[in-house]
Amino acid sequence: MSDVSLDVSQAAFKAVYNRVVPTISLPFDGSTSLGPIWIGVEAAIHVASAGDITFEDSDTFFLKELNIGWDKLALKLGFNIPPIHIGRFCLFRAPDDTPFIGGECLFEFPGGTLFGGNPDIGPIKINLNAIIPYVVSQISGRFQISLVKDGDALALKAHAQSLDVAPISISETFGKLPTLIQLAVADAAASWIATNPEAWLLDLALGILGVPTLPYLLLNLLDIGDDAQIWLTDKLNLSIGIQNLIYQAILDSVLDKTMFKIPDPYGLLPTIDGDVGDYGGYSDPQPPGPTVSLAPPRADILNPSAAFDANTLHIRFDLGV
């Protein structure tokens, strides 16, 4: 049996964990190219609190939900207008009765390419802060506890053993999302047209492509379809891999949390100050003054251990006295 045994309830443990887990805002970004469009995300989250905690056998606990708050969410888009190749084509042929080369093409026109750039338009940023309330993100994890020496203390640490970030979902935004995207694309197109001196070339390209307006072309390239929520979650989760970005953003902050500390050596009593006379005098050496301070009795912590048992965390150690 250990010299000292401390018991911490699951409720108390959860309360303490909720005090140490919140983080400052954690920014992250990522992007990818998808054929004619380039899409990226620029966001910031913070860990707000911990949900249910379940003690497991031995030295691990399962955190059913880590609640995160979104501080910022923006979509970035770039567009490559599809290249339009002009030529090569035959301008005229030799008359059929020409010896050897009758009917053959004698003069071929060289070609050229409109819009071969990358990207032609963008990046444009679509602020999605308005839909943050509808973004659902679920994060769970398994954590391992351990007692480690930390200066003049023994610290109870919770290490992330695994962290599972589920794909985010967006609940019904009541029309906000499609409107946001359409307005942003229209704005971007208008600003591009206003600053691009070669608008005639764009009109020519749109004429060849058979689309009425630049926003129409850009929305076509985005291929949003009937459900903007599904489109956005697909792009964020599957194309950009936002789970990985969230994982990387929060991993460091929750990787190694100190829950609490026990002083080591452990102070058994406080320092005792007293009058020299109270102790019957000293033969040698003589105290320098009329008062004396007795060092507090302290003991090193030996054989520390921390383990869960049903709904209780047991911390045990011996005292080196």
Added chain:
Amino acid sequence: MTDPTLMLTGFDSASLAGLASIAHPIAQVGVWRLEAYGARGYPTASADILVREGGPPRLSVDLALGLDRTACGDGGASLSPAGMLNLVLNSAREGGYALLHAAGGGDPTWDSRRLVPGDHYACMPLRPGRYDVANGLGTARASVRVTWPPARASAARPQPSAGPAILTVGESIEPSDLTIAPGRVLLFVVQTPARLTLDLRTPDDGPTAR
């Protein structure tokens, strides 16, 4: 990025560049030497061309790339009698021209800066507006209007490769006033010595509300 050759608003057959090309027939069997020059007259490349029965009907040569390695291959180039040299210069930075010599050397038998009857010149103006067309070796003038691209909503996918608009260059240029859609090729049939120029006089900036 848009190919800068597509942005040209002026064409000159004596300084080949951009979306333009010259065709010159070679009727006589034999070996010919083609020399390419940059805009300031420095030679850029040369190659021997064998005109023989059974040769190909046309020989495309990009004056910007050089002849020996790219256009003609290691074994030189060949062409059928009455076949045509197709000259282009795939660069918007500066123009160029070419001289053709008979095998024995001497003065050039043909200078691309001075087109002769039988030659053809083609160019594709894209920028909407009105262009002045002139033969610098004569007095013939004409005008070409390139229209603004068709209404986009109802665009029937115009094909730039739709047949060329043909102009005949003799004592006059016929037709003298022509309207084409952007991306349509102007094909000049040369019937008198000519240096053909096309210059954008009045750009058409299209509808203000887009």
